[in-house]
Amino acid sequence: xxxxxxHFALILALVMAVVQGTIPLxxxxxxxAAWIAVARPAxxxxxxxxxxxxAALTYSFVVSDFSVLTVAKNSHTLKPLMYKIxxxxxxxxxxxxxxxxILTLFGAAVAWFxxxxxxxxxxxxxxxxxxxxxxxxxxILLTSNPFExxxxxxxxxxxxxxxxxxxxxxxxxPFLYLGYVGFSMAFSFAVAALIEGRVDPAWAxxxxxxxxxxxxxxxxxxxxxxxxxxxxxxxxxxxFWDPVENASFMPWLAGTALLHSxxxxxxxxTLKSWTILLAILTFSLSxxxxxxxxxxxxxxxxxxxxDPERGYFIxxxxxxxxxxxxxxxxxRAPALKSGGVFAPISREGALVLNNLLLATATAxxxxxxxxPLLLDLFTGKKVSVGAPFFEATFFPIMAPLLAAAVFGPxxxxxxxxxxxxxxxLRVAFFLSGGIALAVWAFVSGGxxxxxxxxxxxxxxxxxxxxxxxxxxxxLRAPLADSLRRAIHLPRSAWGMTLAHAGxxxxxxxxxxxxxxxxxxxxxxxxxxVITVAGYxxxxxxxxxxxxxxxxxxxxxxxxxxxxxxxxNLLPExxxxxxxxxxxxxxxxxxxxxxDLYAVIGDADGTGGWATRFFFKPFVHxxxxxxxxxxxxxxxSLTDRRHRVGAPARRRKxxxxxxxxxQMAGE
Amino acid sequence: xxxxxxxxIFVVTGLISLGVATGLVLLALxxxxxxxxxxxxxxxxxxxxxxxxxxxxxxxxxxxxxxxxGLTVEFVxxxxxxxxxxxxxxxxxxxxREGQGVVxxxxxxxxxxxxxxxxxxxxxxTYIPADVVDALKAAGQWxxx
Numbered sequence: 062x063x064x065x066x067x068h069f070a071l072i073l074a075l076v077m078a079v080v081q082g083t084i085p086l087x088x089x090x091x092x093x094a095a096w097i098a099v100a101r102p103a104x105x106x107x108x109x110x111x112x113x114x115x116a117a118l119t120y121s122f123v124v125s126d127f128s129v130l131t132v133a134k135n136s137h138t139l140k141p142l143m144y145k146i147x148x149x150x151x152x153x154x155x156x157x158x159x160x161x162x163i164l165t166l167f168g169a170a171v172a173w174f175x176x177x178x179x180x181x182x183x184x185x186x187x188x189x190x191x192x193x194x195x196x197x198x199x200x201i202l203l204t205s206n207p208f209e210x211x212x213x214x215x216x217x218x219x220x221x222x223x224x225x226x227x228x229x230x231x232x233x234x235p236f237l238y239l240g241y242v243g244f245s246m247a248f249s250f251a252v253a254a255l256i257e258g259r260v261d262p263a264w265a266x267x268x269x270x271x272x273x274x275x276x277x278x279x280x281x282x283x284x285x286x287x288x289x290x291x292x293x294x295x296x297x298x299x300x301f302w303d304p305v306e307n308a309s310f311m312p313w314l315a316g317t318a319l320l321h322s323x324x325x326x327x328x329x330x331t332l333k334s335w336t337i338l339l340a341i342l343t344f345s346l347s348x349x350x351x352x353x354x355x356x357x358x359x360x361x362x363x364x365x366x367x368d369p370e371r372g373y374f375i376x377x378x379x380x381x382x383x384x385x386x387x388x389x390x391x392x393r394a395p396a397l398k399s400g401g402v403f404a405p406i407s408r409e410g411a412l413v414l415n416n417l418l419l420a421t422a423t424a425x426x427x428x429x430x431x432x433p434l435l436l437d438l439f440t441g442k443k444v445s446v447g448a449p450f451f452e453a454t455f456f457p458i459m460a461p462l463l464a465a466a467v468f469g470p471x472x473x474x475x476x477x478x479x480x481x482x483x484x485x486l487r488v489a490f491f492l493s494g495g496i497a498l499a500v501w502a503f504v505s506g507g508x509x510x511x512x513x514x515x516x517x518x519x520x521x522x523x524x525x526x527x528x529x530x531x532x533x534x535x536l537r538a539p540l541a542d543s544l545r546r547a548i549h550l551p552r553s554a555w556g557m558t559l560a561h562a563g564x565x566x567x568x569x570x571x572x573x574x575x576x577x578x579x580x581x582x583x584x585x586x587x588x589x590v591i592t593v594a595g596y597x598x599x600x601x602x603x604x605x606x607x608x609x610x611x612x613x614x615x616x617x618x619x620x621x622x623x624x625x626x627x628x629n630l631l632p633e634x635x636x637x638x639x640x641x642x643x644x645x646x647x648x649x650x651x652x653x654x655x656d657l658y659a660v661i662g663d664a665d666g667t668g669g670w671a672t673r674f675f676f677k678p679f680v681h682x683x684x685x686x687x688x689x690x691x692x693x694x695x696x697s698l699t700d701r702r703h704r705v706g707a708p709a710r711r712r713k714x715x716x717x718x719x720x721x722x723q724m725a726g727e
Numbered sequence: 728x729x730x731x732x733x734x735x736i737f738v739v740t741g742l743i744s745l746g747v748a749t750g751l752v753l754l755a756l757x758x759x760x761x762x763x764x765x766x767x768x769x770x771x772x773x774x775x776x777x778x779x780x781x782x783x784x785x786x787x788x789x790x791x792x793x794x795x796x797g798l799t800v801e802f803v804x805x806x807x808x809x810x811x812x813x814x815x816x817x818x819x820x821x822x823x824r825e826g827q828g829v830v831x832x833x834x835x836x837x838x839x840x841x842x843x844x845x846x847x848x849x850x851x852x853t854y855i856p857a858d859v860v861d862a863l864k865a866a867g868q869w870x871x872x
Binding site for chain 1: 729730733736737740741744745747748751752754755756758759760761762763764781793796797798817818819821822861
């Protein structure tokens with residue numbers, strides 16, 4: 062009964078989406094206030110219906126209603142409650158429903174918070190958002206109905222893939238989708254602006270918070286996935302350049318570019334046509350990512366919940382959305398008036414460089430991801446493009462971007478002075494250069510690449526804070542004065558500083574970890590001792606430990622340093638009851654200098670066990686750096702000027718009266 | 728700074744970065760493409776040796792042997808027509824099992840033994856890598872759908 066209710070609610074949501082996707086659009090075109098007014102209640106109703114459907118599916122999972130096919134295939138009575146709930150999106154149908162829930166949530170958010178949007182623009186944005194919903198709702202209803210019943214319900218379900226039964230991965234998809242789908246807002250705003258034929262700074266002020274929120278969520282999602290891969294898969298890595306990982310990374314790169322170009326539209330009323338294109342491309346890449354993951358078209362180590370048959374539907378939808386919006390762009394973009402002129406060396410110039418490099422980097426990742434698919438399609442040859450390709454193309458493009466990221470905020474709008482900016486950054490420059498040289502000189506095992514990585518990482522951190530220090534006149538004004546300035550600094554300035562510095566920390570951690578990590582693989586018998594990075598690990602043996610829905614073989618390593626007991630590491634191999642599937646749980650001890658990481662392999666049959674240890678120096682700096690980036694995004698979101706829906710469309714001001722340059726004046 | 732000059736600068740820097748990216752991509756593609764082959768292709772006479780590639784197929788039942796050092800494993804990859812012996816030193820992925828699909832990356836030695844540096848893990852025990860399915864189909868041995 063509950064499942065039928067959910068199914069029915071989904072059908073109603075589709076009907077609502079069709080209404081919302083057409084009536085307000087026609088209304089905005091014919092200036093009919095009554096038709097425009099349909100948009101808001103329709104968005105609320107669509108969200109409510111999808112929420113009912115989602116609640117119905119969640120209920121079916123929680124009570125283990127195995128007469129529902131999705132539940133029978135993906136749940137199990139023994140599963141802890143938390144994983145019954147997160148199991149809702151641990152499969153194709155449920156994850157699609159989550160996608161749609163978030164899509165309609167964003168639509169409803171425009172209806173709630175967009176009260177000061179001009180009604181015509183709001184109606185168009187909601188209509189475009191609803192049209193995306195029509196595509197996804199028909200996809201789920203026609204090909205992937207989550208409420209499908211089976212006639213003879215089994216007594217027990219198949220269980221959720223054990224790898225997904227982990228807090229890191231349980232919340233990875235919702236955040237990822239909040240990011241992916243969040244870019245649909247930028248897309249809807251872009252298409253609505255193209256239909257209106259008008260893009261102005263007010264438009265950018267509405268788009269920025271949505272893009273920033275989507276970017277922040279996507280960052281959290283990617284980092285959660287990466288962190289999970291690090292501690293759960295037992296291979297000691299955190300990024301594989303796998304197609305599915307790239308699928309989430311490309312919208313992130315494009316979204317980062319969009320975040321920066323929207324600033325130029327808002328502050329300087331220029332770069333409009335490019336920003337619109339970027340908004341379309343970012344969401345297109347999100348759709349492409351969904352397509353890659355959902356269709357299973359690319360061989361991937363991430364093979365959850367895939368189905369090639371459904372690929373055609375998504376492919377068609379993809380062609381329709383991307384093709385349609387690009388045609389609209391081609392027709393309408395030339396009509397967009399471009400604004401102020403600027404010199405190459407200026408804040409705008411730096412942001413253009415940022416966009417150029419990010420777009421190029423996105424293109425190389427896209428090429429590397431799709432190349433195997435295209436080659437297979439046209440020649441039948443099977444290839445894989447792995448980490449070496451991406452390392453050889455991605456990093457050379459990113460290095461100048463990171464170097465320039467510190468200069469950008471130091472340059473004034475319109476026309477800047479590179480030497481002047483460098484003068485003001487010389488402390489940061491010599492500090493980061495000094496650190497890199499000192500590491501190169503005194504720590505063995507480094508390469509020119511690791512030296513460059515450390516220099517760039519330190520440059521980002523030091524440079525970001527140098528520009529912050531300058532803005533608050535640190536050491537040049539009385540401390541109380543600086544403090545007052547720091548408090549009154551726009552939150553977005555803090556956000557940018559933290560985001561850039563966080564990226565620097567991430568780079569530092571990653572470089573140091575990859576360069577100086579130590580690894581040791583061997584067979585050990587109980588009592589044997591191995592020394593890794595100064596820690597003595599004694600193998601005490603392996604015992605059986607029962608879990609709620611698995612049996613584990615747990616090894617005990619007692620770790621000592623300089624003869625003193627330090628900690629115990631307890632890596633496990635688990636076999637899950639429902640599927641018999643084995644998984645590895647790494648034993649990790651975090652120290653201030655890095656992670657000590659232990660994995661247990663197979664028994665050799667004569668009392669020995671294969672064991673693998675890593676010492677990963679500074680690895681936590683990566684997670685701290687990523688968290689600081691997210692914090693930067695959150696703080697920036699709380700900026701008065703970014704508050705979702707807050708900005709009112711300004712009186713049509715001449716482009717000359719642009720806001721005062723942020724850096725130079727304050 | 729005229730609008731025309733500004734556009735010229737955009738176009739030129741855009742072309743430069745596109746050119747650099749193209750160069751990087753071409754260089755990287757030449758060096759880093761890893762081809763995928765099934766056992767039947769590998770044992771055929773025209774198979775070019777000495778290149779890194781991925782070997783995919785099923786792990787033959789009863790073929791897995793562990794060496795005395797406890798870390799080196801020998802097994803046989805088959806497409807049910809031809810076989811290639813493989814040796815790998817290290818910890819095998821959790822889902823490595825006899826009779827299951829496997830993808831190994833490495834080089835073919837002069838003695839015909841494939842020395843794997845990496846054996847790829849899949850996240851799901853019912854999943855067979857698409858490439859392995861195609862290799863089995865190519866050998867006419869695919870039983871599924």
